[in-house]
Amino acid sequence: MGDVILSTPVLSAIKKSFPTASVSMLVAPAAEQLVAGHPHLDAILTDDEAGEHGGMAGLLKLAKRIRAGRFDAAIVLHPTLRLALVCVLSRIPVRLGTAYRAYSFLFNIRVKQHRKKSGRHELDLNLDLISAIGAKLDRVEFCFHTPQAAQERASHLLKERAIDPQQGYIVLHPGSGGSALDWPAASFGKLAKRIFDEWNIPVVITGSRGEKELVDRVVAHAHTDVVRLDGQLDIKELACVLEKASVVVANSTGPLHLAVALGTEVVGLYCPIEACLPNRWGPYNRPDSVLMPRAEICTTCKKKDCTFGNCMSLITVEQVFEKVQEKLGRTHAVKVV
Incomplete structure (x- = not known):
């Protein structure tokens, strides 16, 4: 994507x-x-x-x-x-x-x-x-169309789960389809709990049908109510959910770029593998929206020989929470106290 x-x-x-x-x-x-x-x-x-x-x-x-x-x-x-x-x-x-x-x-x-x-x-x-x-573009623009039917379906799914899209919510997208190393599911879960406990902002978790077990693990570590929409959205409906979100937190994956294209604030979690670096694959023109572990750049990931196992675990929940707080300060959908 x-x-x-x-x-x-x-x-x-x-x-x-x-x-x-x-x-x-x-x-x-x-x-x-x-x-x-x-x-x-x-x-x-x-x-x-x-x-x-x-x-x-x-x-x-x-x-x-x-x-x-x-x-x-x-x-x-x-x-x-x-x-x-x-x-x-x-x-x-x-x-x-x-x-x-x-x-x-x-x-x-x-x-x-x-x-x-x-x-x-x-x-x-x-x-x-x-x-x-001879083709050129003076100003980069994304032109994604969200049909009325998709908007209504997404709004209905959120309202069914007691979320008013106008009041703000935060989306966590814990998967990446295998395109990069992921931030641990436990960390996503702890972040969801921290967000809800401190700000009382609804947390929505998205993912594909194939990521059900991953989302199960996130929910198991959240110890709080979260809204699961994994496997329930087509691409246009996902776009509508991302567009209305206050912030989207995701690994290096298509939905992160989709959120950027729709103008939503994002926090992108990137691994230090050369082919996946944010200077090439990061959220476009948003270098301040990226977090990476403090680890040396690798040409390929060799987990068995890696000092850290999964270096993405070096990104702390506190770091991501603070970055989300920074992004919330740029929106008017929610008030941070």
Whole structure:
């Protein structure tokens, strides 16, 4: 989810630079709902690599579908050999990608980018890539659409649990889908208790259906009433819940970026693994919204050999609580006493 969210300003850049262009986006089926309704997107194509587009036969089927669109250009923000090959098989005349991969010869506009070593944010790297065709964006903007039906459903779920969205609440999102090291479930639980005990602010916990056991552990350590919405929200409903929150606390994960895109205050918990660092994957333009453990940067995580086991446990509940308090001071939805 996060990489898709950080790709969406590219849609705005293209549409503003080439107003008459028709812009389509190729995404996995799970991301289709996320980008639906974007004002600078004309059509969505889905790539079901795990299903109908899997294997060589599926790849050819996808290429045939894309070829029917008679596209003039393809911009491959997150290149793989498979996607580069699809662009060639789709007979797209202009193919833009990065220059340093073994299959980069399949692109005919190649941009010299080493993303892992750049020290720059993923969103800025995306915009740099498309500057090769003259597309630019003077001011980064996110344009996520939350349908009325999703707003009503999210509001109903909250009110059913005695939460008035207008009075403020704090969202904890303890999972990350395995994209990074997570802050311990016990710490999330203790944070929930601290927030409720000291401020009497409702705490909402979100997550996917597959994160039920994780949320169970968070709740077991909270020792207080929390509102569970794990497995109960689609992407648009999750967006509505995040948008109305006073603060969202999360690991490095898609919902954190979604909250940022919606203008919500966040606290992002980041591990010191080189590929996951906040200078590339942090909440965009919000360096003061990040907490990291005081541990050396690792190229890969080797828990068995690590002095700390899970270094994320070095981030204390007190640190996160104080950062949440700082963020609450910037909102008017709740009063901190």
